Amino acid sequence: MNSIDVVIKGAKLPNGTVSDICIQGEHVVDVVKDYSGPATHVVEATGCVVLPGLVDLHTHLREPGREDAETVLSGSQAGAKGGFTALSAMANTSPVADTAGVVEQVYRLGQEAGYLDVFPIGAVTQGLRGEALSEIGAMADSVARVRVFSDDGHCVSDPLVMRRALEYIKKFDGVVAQHAQDPRMTVDSQMNEGIVSARLGLKGWPAVAEEAIIARDVLLTDHVNSRLHICHLTTAGGVEIIRWAKARGIDVTAEVTPHHLLLTDDLAGSYDPVYKVNPPLRTEHDVHALREALADGTIDIVATDHAPHPLEAKECEWQEAAFGMLGLETALSIVQKTMIDSGMMSWEQVAERMSLTPARIGRYADQGQQLAKGAFANLVVINPTKSWRVDRDLVLSNSSNTPYHGHELPGVVEHTFFKGKQTVINGEVISKGAK
Amino acid sequence: MRHLLSIEDLSKSDAVSILDTAHELARVSDGAVKKLPTLRGRTIVNLFAEDSTRTRISFEAAAKRLSADVINFSAKGSSVSKGESLKDTAMTLQAMGADAVVIRHSASGAAQRLADSQWMSGSVVNAGDGTHEHPSQALLDAFTIRKHLRAGAHDLEGLTVAIVGDVLHSRVARSNVLLLSKLGAKVILVAPPTLLPVGVESWPATVSYDFDSVIPFVDVVMMLRVQQERMSDLYFPNAREYSRYFGLNADRMKSMKQGSIVMHPGPMNRGLEISAEVADSARSVITEQVTNGVSVRMAILYVLLTGSALEAGSN
Amino acid sequence: MSIALSAPDIKRALTRISHEILERNQGSSSIVLLGIPTRGAHLAARIATIITEIEGVAVPCGTLDITLFRDDLRLRAPKAIMPTTIPPSGIEDKDVILVDDVLFSGRTIRAALDALGEIGRPRTVQLAALVDRGHRELPIKADFVGKNLPTSKSQSVRVLLSEIDGRDEVGIEGEVL
């Protein structure tokens, strides 16, 4: 019998069966009840859950341009720590990822970091200005093989531009990931429009500004028979529109962020901008609608919208502060807390929502594979019975704007494997030199 | 009490005690005593990151009558008004030994940010933050109402107050709704629907779009300033139409109840939300509001800065 | 607690003080009584009543709150400001008699002198106290004293007056060292 590189012993697979996973080189070579052969490394995982490596479809890595907030390397380490084996780098860098040159640079930085796959997302329009299409074809054909296009941070608000983008990407099976926010209805908006904004005197960001764009875009997608992804859905009304569109057979997918599954707009009452995010935290009612929609599949995936910002962008008045919060290192714990521990979802569904489906939407063929013989060995071992305390001073991201500082969260990522290489060992990310 | 940030976190008893203190202070300073030694040796900084000469002067007069040292830090146009250096400013004020900072800022929540941060240790008085609150204005308004219509009483039980105009953008309205209702008055907001916030239904007030139907039943009409630039943001078609439906003119004033009063936090747009005849009429207590403002602000500074060493020690 | 002055003792003391005030000022024509709230104000009113009974004419009586003139505000919990009521005849060129319940460190009286200074310029300022318990921290002494009560600093003197407390009594609390 040949020795294998690694055996992960006794972990529970997403489908609930307890098995040993055998890894040789970059691949899973066997999944068996009780592996008793030789192995170079034995990872004891009794009581743990093993999932295919998590795939984030919405990450802000800030490189190039704002390396003080995050780099591809620091973001990759934060991702690995959170159980991710693939990230999708949003296009709103400086320069904007609207040419083959920039996406290839980001892709290469991801390869060099080596903790996970970094798949660049291309801008829909030049400079994210919403006017002229960027070099979508060149980005698709580049070594980065871009399939997801988004002006995230900005909405592709001009309906004609949106229609053209949706049509153009059909050429290579792409998808437009829309940041749904009507710009005219949200000038200077600071938080969800409602009872709390009325009390705090902060300018409201109404749910309808999101829902109106979603409604328009599912109709456009239907009309031109293309593929649409809705970023960070936040409202109960938006869920209804997606549900209606799917029932009609429109090819639309939707994501929800961990923070919108847990946090609500009343947190703005502290005026602490760590809770300032775009789209904003909504109400308890919306949170419940989002959880139900994620459980029943109306919402297809969880994506982090990991948005690092330097200290000075958050240590100021609310209205001066930047939008966004960290997400990579806490995503799985928040999903466990809101969806698993509440009994709304199984680990098998978590594997779909956080690995299989996001990989399918992004057309990341090597990612999001079922844990079976022949699959790439991208996987994460989680101990769901342990908990940990979030400390913003200990995060791996270059920034510290986590809204969960001091929170006790369930679920610890014990081990992460990226193409057979272990990137997290016993909860610690391996250092760059050690690989 | 360490800070005065909002009416929302002021208890009714604290509010009443500020009004009572202001009452005694007004009596003292109406008499021969122009200057009290109460806050001798204390430093109060007026940090005004937004123009407001009248509020600044009022706080300055209050502090000086209590013998405090006053430093005016007008940050309009400097980096503070852009926001990124509120922290640096606070640390400067701390180094200067400010016992209290009176802050006016265009950002909602700026006063609370200053108070909650570890940047400085003095008391913080919110002198108006964005479209959030303006607690000292509400206290002086309540003081003025009590003096005129509930002399000798503690609260405003049984009174009805109409607050008329741009409620959406008004920190004066927010603070007054909370304070007047806390003190037992019934509050009616009168405004075009565009100038009421979504969520107003959760406020302790009723809403009317019809000024004429409200005016005969109220004891106080409090007019709010309407900014001309709201027109370009489509809140109402033009000044003439706004005036016609929501302005207080001599004609409308005729249907006011006997003994009722007219208030305005200033500065007024004569001819837009209030006509000159009304502003200068016997019902108007607008200039008196200014006078009362000094007494109420003296009371606020007295209440916050008395025993401050005790509180700092016990923390 | 031991009782230092009973109700009849207090009555006798105030009567004696009233006579002494009249004697020192050669009648009531120039005097103004100012009580320091809360209990000093009631004592001043009682002295005013006694003097009126003796002299047959009303004597001007008011209150003087010294809270805003204290030099230890930083160290004390905020106190409600009590009314200051100066009789219409004013204090200018009058013989002002300050009335307080207990004379202790003298700081209250210093504050009262500051407060008076802001209001006007009396001809003389005199001090009447129901109890003098010693331990002065300033060069201040009472002109009229109901009773000298030697106390230790750790003790406290409690004055009860029927207007506020339902009965008249002065007691000493705490151990005698």
Ligand SMILES: [Zn+2]
């Ligand atoms: Zn976005």
